Amino acid sequence: MSNSFVLVINSGSSSLKFAVIDANSGDDIVTGLGECFGMPEAVISWKYNGEKTEEAITAPDSHHQHAIDRIVALVDTLGFNKDIVAVGHRIVHGGEKFTSTIRIDEEVLAEIESLSDLAPLHNPAGAIGIEAAMKAFPSLPQFAVFDTAFHQTMPQKAFTGAVSNELYKEYGIRRYGFHGTSHYFVSREAAKMLDKPVEEASFISVHLGNGASVCAIENGESVDTSMGFTPLAGLMMGTRSGDLDPGIIEFLMKKGWSQEKVFDTLNKKSGFLGVSGLTSDARGILEAMEDGHEGAKLAFEVFTYRVAKYIGSYMIPLSHLDAIIFTGGIGENSLPIRREILKNLNLLGFVEDEKGNEDARFGAAGIIAKSEVLGAVAMVIPTNEEFVIAQQSVELL
Incomplete structure (x- = not known):
């Protein structure tokens, strides 16, 4: 079995998507979703070898942690926990600070949380997912991949809003753009096709x-x-x-x-x-x-x-x-x-x-x-x- 599996986590405010990906081939080994966090009907489900399994999440106040703990147990049960070499997190907003994928440490985590004003629904949830994953996988390197990073090459004339420059200086108001990971991927695939x-x-x-x-x-x-x-x-x-x-x-x-x-x-x-x-x-x-x-x-x-x-x-x-x-x-x-x-x-x-x-x-x-x-x-x-x-x-x- 390949030893380049990456656990990918996309943490939302009331949900958590995850997948174990073969970084060489791009194949999904396992895909799953925890949803309805904070509600009595909170569940986690996953698909492996074409079969779907679903179970209730019972932890009342720590659904993100419970979901990640369940993922830890799942990869252990399936026998490829030793093949996971890293955990990758999708983070919605990197502001102007993050222009590419970065290894997460305490300083990076604090920066992600500090950008919560720019993405109040997404960045706090991403930080919760990172903290839960660091606790569950203390020996694995963790990386943040930002939706906004690909767009940091936009020229100033494209990202500047036609408002008072004070709004940019004081609050960072400008065009950031999202879906960057998707636009990056398909542009590379299109170049190959052509x-x-x-x-x-x-x-x-x-x-x-x-x-x-x-x-x-x-x-x-x-x-x-x-x-x-x-x-x-x-x-x-x-x-x-x-x-x-x-x-x-x-x-x-x-x-x-x-x-x-x-x-x-x-x-x-x-x-x-x-x-x-x-x-x-x-x-x-x-x-x-x-x-x-x-x-x-x-x-x-x-x-x-x-x-x-x-x-x-x-x-x-x-x-x-x-x-x-x-x-x-x-x-x-x-x-x-x-x-x-x-x-x-x-x-x-x-x-x-x-x-x-x-x-x-x-x-x-x-x-x-x-x-x-x-x-x-x-x-x-x-x-x-x-x-x-x-x-x-x-x-x-």
């Missing part, structure tokens, strides 16, 4: 899932991205509004809305869910469209139009375009959404390969359109953020 060095390749990477973002990648580096100071900016998403006039916030608050209600609405009741009045799930939107639901049809049109508009605008920072890359749950699997986005890009000359588009789903990569105008292609590449976390952890060893 047989071109990534340092000479330019892409527009389109990560479409419940959260969604676009990234302009020039010579392998992020030069602009649609998410901003928080993941609320940019594209319309499952429940997030994406870009909107900030004056709307003032308007609603003058109408008596509380700050909490405004941001709860923008984060949890907007996007597909808000426009359709039906569901946040793209599959449900497509099904309802077939049944003639007007709200679902409008949500589909707004979403695909906005994605295409961002793709068009992200031609600006690039010297040339090799490929548009679709990834994420929607980007990898939704044929009608990809088709509509490509139709909206007709001025850029993209012609859909209908069979290629149908084939590139459910885990399959492939080229789905070509543009003679730009000498570029559109392609689908399944993302694998856990593999990046495992790989970068092993590289730092």
